[in-house]
Amino acid sequence: MTKNDTQNSLCKKHIRISDIILKALIFLCSAVVVAMTLGMIIYIAVKGMEGMSWTFLSTPAFSYPYENYGVLGNIINTLYLVVITLLVATPIGVGAAIYLTEYAKQGRLTKIIEFTTETLSGIPSIIYGLFGSVFFYNIFKLNYSILAGALTLSIMVLPTIIRTTQEAIKTVPLGYREGAIGLGAPKWHMIRTVVLPSCIDGILTSVILSIGRIVGESAALIFTAGIASELTSFDSIADVFTKVLNQGGSLTVQLYQYAQRGGSEMKYAFSTALVLLVTVLIINICAKLVAYRVRKKRS
Amino acid sequence: MEKASEYAATPAVKPKAASSIRSRRSGLTGIAERAMKYLFTLCGVTAVACVLMITIYMIISGAPAIGKIGILDFLFGDTWYAKNEQFGILPMILTSIFGTLGAILIGVPVGLFTAIFLAELAPKALKNIVKPAVELLAGIPSVIYGLLGAMLIKPLMYDLEEMIFANDPTHKFTGGANLASAIIVLAIMILPTIINISENAISAVPNEYREASYGLGSTKIQTIFKVVIPAAKSGIASGVVLGVGRAIGEAMAIILVAGNSANMPSLFSSVKFLTTGVVAEFAYSSGLHREALFGIGLVLFVFIMIINLVLNGILKSGKKKEAKAKK
Numbered sequence: 001m002t003k004n005d006t007q008n009s010l011c012k013k014h015i016r017i018s019d020i021i022l023k024a025l026i027f028l029c030s031a032v033v034v035a036m037t038l039g040m041i042i043y044i045a046v047k048g049m050e051g052m053s054w055t056f057l058s059t060p061a062f063s064y065p066y067e068n069y070g071v072l073g074n075i076i077n078t079l080y081l082v083v084i085t086l087l088v089a090t091p092i093g094v095g096a097a098i099y100l101t102e103y104a105k106q107g108r109l110t111k112i113i114e115f116t117t118e119t120l121s122g123i124p125s126i127i128y129g130l131f132g133s134v135f136f137y138n139i140f141k142l143n144y145s146i147l148a149g150a151l152t153l154s155i156m157v158l159p160t161i162i163r164t165t166q167e168a169i170k171t172v173p174l175g176y177r178e179g180a181i182g183l184g185a186p187k188w189h190m191i192r193t194v195v196l197p198s199c200i201d202g203i204l205t206s207v208i209l210s211i212g213r214i215v216g217e218s219a220a221l222i223f224t225a226g227i228a229s230e231l232t233s234f235d236s237i238a239d240v241f242t243k244v245l246n247q248g249g250s251l252t253v254q255l256y257q258y259a260q261r262g263g264s265e266m267k268y269a270f271s272t273a274l275v276l277l278v279t280v281l282i283i284n285i286c287a288k289l290v291a292y293r294v295r296k297k298r299s
Numbered sequence: 300m301e302k303a304s305e306y307a308a309t310p311a312v313k314p315k316a317a318s319s320i321r322s323r324r325s326g327l328t329g330i331a332e333r334a335m336k337y338l339f340t341l342c343g344v345t346a347v348a349c350v351l352m353i354t355i356y357m358i359i360s361g362a363p364a365i366g367k368i369g370i371l372d373f374l375f376g377d378t379w380y381a382k383n384e385q386f387g388i389l390p391m392i393l394t395s396i397f398g399t400l401g402a403i404l405i406g407v408p409v410g411l412f413t414a415i416f417l418a419e420l421a422p423k424a425l426k427n428i429v430k431p432a433v434e435l436l437a438g439i440p441s442v443i444y445g446l447l448g449a450m451l452i453k454p455l456m457y458d459l460e461e462m463i464f465a466n467d468p469t470h471k472f473t474g475g476a477n478l479a480s481a482i483i484v485l486a487i488m489i490l491p492t493i494i495n496i497s498e499n500a501i502s503a504v505p506n507e508y509r510e511a512s513y514g515l516g517s518t519k520i521q522t523i524f525k526v527v528i529p530a531a532k533s534g535i536a537s538g539v540v541l542g543v544g545r546a547i548g549e550a551m552a553i554i555l556v557a558g559n560s561a562n563m564p565s566l567f568s569s570v571k572f573l574t575t576g577v578v579a580e581f582a583y584s585s586g587l588h589r590e591a592l593f594g595i596g597l598v599l600f601v602f603i604m605i606i607n608l609v610l611n612g613i614l615k616s617g618k619k620k621e622a623k624a625k626k
Contacts, residue, residue, distance in 0.1 A: 016521075025412055027420075029410075033429065033436070033494070040443075043447065044443070096339075096346060099339035099342055100343060102339075103343075109343075113343050122606065123600075126574050126577060127353070127357065127603070128353075130592075134593075158349065159346070186332045187336070189332075191335075216440030217440070222582075255446065256445070259446050280439060281435070284434060
């Protein structure tokens with residue numbers, strides 16, 4: 001309506017060529033971004049289906065001889081990495097977020113903690129890899145092992161967990177806290193019974209985001225968790241735990257190896273990429289669902 | 300009297316009286332309360348401890364090699380040849396810098412325009428397509444970018460290379476594994492960072508700015524480029540700096556497309572980045588060679604720390620401006 005008005009009014013619509021060009025550029029760029037993303041997904045899906053089969057998913061790859069192509073060993077290693085990393089990082093991250101929002105007085109210490117959290121999130125994964133390979137070797141005498149990889153990743157996802165949880169805790173209304181304290185609840189009791197339950201969705205989001213980072217990580221893992229892709233046999237329950245001290249290459253690392261060897265193995269690199277991509281998609285959808293639940297609850 | 304002033308001075312949530320009640324609480328609850336407080340403080344300090352540890356260990360493991368090789372020979376030496384114990388990383392430093400600059404030159408305009416689209420122009424239906432695409436782009440693991448780069452961009456660049464250097468017998472053909480391919484992969488990788496942060500910054504610009512601009516008779520596009528973007532400047536700048544950090548630290552996405560020989564950077568020559576040098580050689584390195592790789596790590600770490608400080612500076616000045624604007 002407004003457009004027509006100005007067109008008919010005394011200020012005849014002045015068409016600015018620069019406006020049209022810029023607008024076209026804006027639309028073009030957005031279209032390129034969408035087309036690229038879609039193209040990448042379709043390309044991986046098509047290429048990945050070539051090498052995809054139930055055997056590919058259900059057998060491990062052997063590093064020698066390179067005859068068997070599969071990712072089962074890597075899927076299990078990745079699961080191990082996700083579980084251990086979350087077990088270590090979530091309590092520390094949530095604890096740090098609680099400290100920052102509930103206990104800490106605004107001052108130098110909180111500023112330093114917030115600055116270092118920013119710094120951690122800016123450090124590239126390859127530095128984490130280098131650091132992890134020396135640090136955990138020196139301190140815990142860990143060689144290439146899943147545990148060393150998971151501990152390295154724990155430091156890496158810490159900023160994600162701290163920041164997301166902190167944001168969630170901040171949204172808990174002050175009235176809740178006042179109510180609890182007014183009833184005589186001591187601080188930890190108040191946090192445990194009032195604050196944490198009302199921001200559980202936020203913590204869940206941070207965990208989902210972290211899983212995404214862990215699954216996609218590669219540079220930090222090559223030097224810490226190693227590249228092994230064999231399946232360890234689980235003969236006894238003890239094996240489940242001793243596995244963490246063995247080498248274990250994640251899906252991403254296996255993808256890199258397939259791609260590096262190239263040739264006929266390239267299609268297996270794409271199949272691994274497809275497995276990764278589906279995982280990432282599922283993670284994205286989960287994050288969306290949680291966010292949707294939060295919005296619904298608030299309104 | 301004293302009590303009253305205390306109440307006035309402290310906010311209602313944390314009255315001093317409450318702490319006196321708590322101090323009287325005896326037994327298990329009191330112990331648990333105190334224990335949890337220390338535990339949370341410990342968690343809070345973990346991040347600080349991690350950064351300290353990383354800094355210390357990067358210096359401990361990187362500095363000796365730099366000392367042995369000589370800081371000038373290391374930083375400004377132009378030959379990297381591990382067999383002859385020649386460890387000059389100038390080509391890698393320059394490659395990383397040029398690669399990052401190239402990625403920014405391509406990625407920032409595209410990212411910024413997409414952010415403008417999302418924040419200002421997109422109808423809701425289109426926004427619901429573009430936004431998830433960007434989120435997905437952010438979630439795709441970096442090795443997959445590398446794989447796609449190797450399969451799709453490398454051949455394209457090879458064709459281009461063959462066209463450009465068809466009559467140049469001195470050119471060493473790279474088969475498409477060169478700086479140009481790496482720049483394109485990096486540019487795509489930093490898009491989500493730039494789009495997300497710029498979009499937030501643009502959306503945060505108060506509507507009054509736009510209304511005032513329309514009121515003066517400017518068109519929508521004029522308003523965006525002359526009013527909204529300048530107002531969102533510091534936010535966009537922090538997005539760019541984050542993109543720089545991401546590009547300079549990326550390894551796995553470009554290792555398959557960069558070619559991996561330590562040449563001085565030029566668009567169509569096989570190059571080695573600081574990051575790809577470490578990844579490619581770490582597994583088989585030993586002795587001084589491995590120490591030198593940690594030296595590269597230290598150089599990279601210093602770069603990242605500088606970028607972090609710049610980012611912090613931008614954020615701080617942005618906050619100050621906001622505070623001023625509110626006054």
